[in-house]
Amino acid sequence: MIKAYILVLTYVGNLKTVLEEMRKIENLESIAVVAGDYDIIVKVEVEELEDLMEITNKIHSIKGVKRTNTQVIEKEIRE
Amino acid sequence: MRIRVRKKNLFYLLAITSSVIGAVVTVIDTYISLEYNINPWSLCLVIFIAGIVITFILSVILSIPIGGKPLGARIDPSFPGLRLLRKEEVPYQIMAGMGNAIATVGYFFIISIYQDPSTILSFFEVVILYLLITESIAEKNAPSMAEVESSIIVTFGAIMASFSFTGGLNLKGLLIVFLVLNPAWVVFSIYQRKLKLLRINGRHNDAINIRFWNLFFTTIFTAILVYFIDTKHFFAAIDALKYWPIMFLSMGTTFFSYIFYIRALGLGKASVTQAVKSSTIIFSIPLSFLLASYIPLSFYESIPQLVIKVMGIILVIMGVISFALTEVRAYIFIKAKTGHSSTDLINDIWAIKGVTAVAAVAGRYDIISKVRMRTLGKGYERIIRELEEINGIEKFEWHSILKEWEEI
Numbered sequence A: 001m002i003k004a005y006i007l008v009l010t011y012v013g014n015l016k017t018v019l020e021e022m023r024k025i026e027n028l029e030s031i032a033v034v035a036g037d038y039d040i041i042v043k044v045e046v047e048e049l050e051d052l053m054e055i056t057n058k059i060h061s062i063k064g065v066k067r068t069n070t071q072v073i074e075k076e077i078r079e
Numbered sequence B: 001m002r003i004r005v006r007k008k009n010l011f012y013l014l015a016i017t018s019s020v021i022g023a024v025v026t027v028i029d030t031y032i033s034l035e036y037n038i039n040p041w042s043l044c045l046v047i048f049i050a051g052i053v054i055t056f057i058l059s060v061i062l063s064i065p066i067g068g069k070p071l072g073a074r075i076d077p078s079f080p081g082l083r084l085l086r087k088e089e090v091p092y093q094i095m096a097g098m099g100n101a102i103a104t105v106g107y108f109f110i111i112s113i114y115q116d117p118s119t120i121l122s123f124f125e126v127v128i129l130y131l132l133i134t135e136s137i138a139e140k141n142a143p144s145m146a147e148v149e150s151s152i153i154v155t156f157g158a159i160m161a162s163f164s165f166t167g168g169l170n171l172k173g174l175l176i177v178f179l180v181l182n183p184a185w186v187v188f189s190i191y192q193r194k195l196k197l198l199r200i201n202g203r204h205n206d207a208i209n210i211r212f213w214n215l216f217f218t219t220i221f222t223a224i225l226v227y228f229i230d231t232k233h234f235f236a237a238i239d240a241l242k243y244w245p246i247m248f249l250s251m252g253t254t255f256f257s258y259i260f261y262i263r264a265l266g267l268g269k270a271s272v273t274q275a276v277k278s279s280t281i282i283f284s285i286p287l288s289f290l291l292a293s294y295i296p297l298s299f300y301e302s303i304p305q306l307v308i309k310v311m312g313i314i315l316v317i318m319g320v321i322s323f324a325l326t327e328v329r330a331y332i333f334i335k336a337k338t339g340h341s342s343t344d345l346i347n348d349i350w351a352i353k354g355v356t357a358v359a360a361v362a363g364r365y366d367i368i369s370k371v372r373m374r375t376l377g378k379g380y381e382r383i384i385r386e387l388e389e390i391n392g393i394e395k396f397e398w399h400s401i402l403k404e405w406e407e408i
Helices: A017-024 A049-060 B005-033 B040-062 B087-113 B117-138 B145-162 B170-195 B209-231 B231-267 B269-279 B281-289 B303-325 B342-350 B376-390
Strands: A002-010 A028-035 A040-046 A065-078 B327-338 B354-361 B367-373 B392-408
Touching: A002 A017, A002 B145, A002 B354, A017 A028, A017 A040, A017 B117, A028 B145, A028 B376, A049 A065, A049 B005, A049 B342, A065 B040, A065 B342, B005 B231, B005 B281, B005 B392, B040 B087, B040 B209, B040 B231, B087 B117, B087 B209, B117 B145, B117 B170, B117 B209, B117 B269, B145 B269, B145 B281, B170 B209, B170 B231, B170 B269, B209 B231, B231 B354, B269 B303, B281 B303, B327 B342, B342 B354, B342 B367, B367 B376, B376 B392
Parallel strands: none
Antiparallel strands: A002 A040, A002 A065, A028 A040, A028 B392, A065 B354, B327 B367, B327 B392, B354 B367
């Protein structure tokens, strides 16, 4: 099981449509709209690295996405 | 396709659905106690025996695969079908089963010795505060002041709404509630939550298996307790099984109330879940009105009592709303200094109150942490100040979450 955070930056004025498209993508554990250097933080849980690439590709193909930054989780502690 | 919803909305939806179904159970149970002449001890046992049978039947039905997934996955997406108990669940189930059995026997003990136990039993609502205290001691995320305030409002409201003027108050009854019933319920709630948070085969544990196996242990412990209290009650319980249709109705409905309750426990704190579940009192009123034409149910004995009841209900609603209102969440991206162990660093960050997840990542940052707090001010006081004290952090970036959807 591979988990990762994908940090997404969008072009101004595209946030709503990007979110709508993003909510259609499978295997996304959570989608958060944030205020900061990035606009959206997506958490992904996939079986293989190849699946992660597929999701990243899908996000890239959404109109309005400017840049993404993928952070693969090596170790996680959570509630 | 799986549904993505806002976690907070889902928590309240589950807890309130559980309360509405719980209100139906309250009305059915009132009907049983008025219409059937079963002594409280036997009723206590027979309801569990009938409960385990109907829960097994319902769980088997919910295990039938439809469209590649068990039917029950529509109620709890983690449900893989009825399965055997896992080794890691056994100690938690034993504790939850004992808690449930002792709380139930305590409840029936009060019913068996007092003619009108409603005044004494209304103090069961104080269990919210017990849970709050337990969480303050045992859990990493101690309740905030706002949660303490809301809990007190809900508890007092629930006591007022269920208080009866006719029933007497006495020390023995109150001691049973405060020293037996409430602590046992705390054990039951806390261990059910622990079970829900367990991961089975890499996925969240499901509410249906938790409920089935909990009833299994509860029935065993209750049977032992009732047998030792008086063997004749034990055998009278077996005889009372002839009323199985109404018992099945009561425990079948209870099953669904618990499924939603256990799912809510997996999303929120036990104290907050219990507080939201107190709204059962409110939902049981219209249902009692509907049934009043068939069975003799009374809502209030006097106008002052009605006034207090209404005030109590308003307090419960206000308290639940104030729970739901304020919560701020954020992601913190952390860059570590070279030469520091990332294991130590994530453990140091995890020790900060309010941190709900911390992950060592490979990429532009070294650690991504998720935090939860009541206000941004608290976030500064509690989280940023402590982060700044940790040796090994080069810099961090704060991203406040404005809106979030999660997979359920």
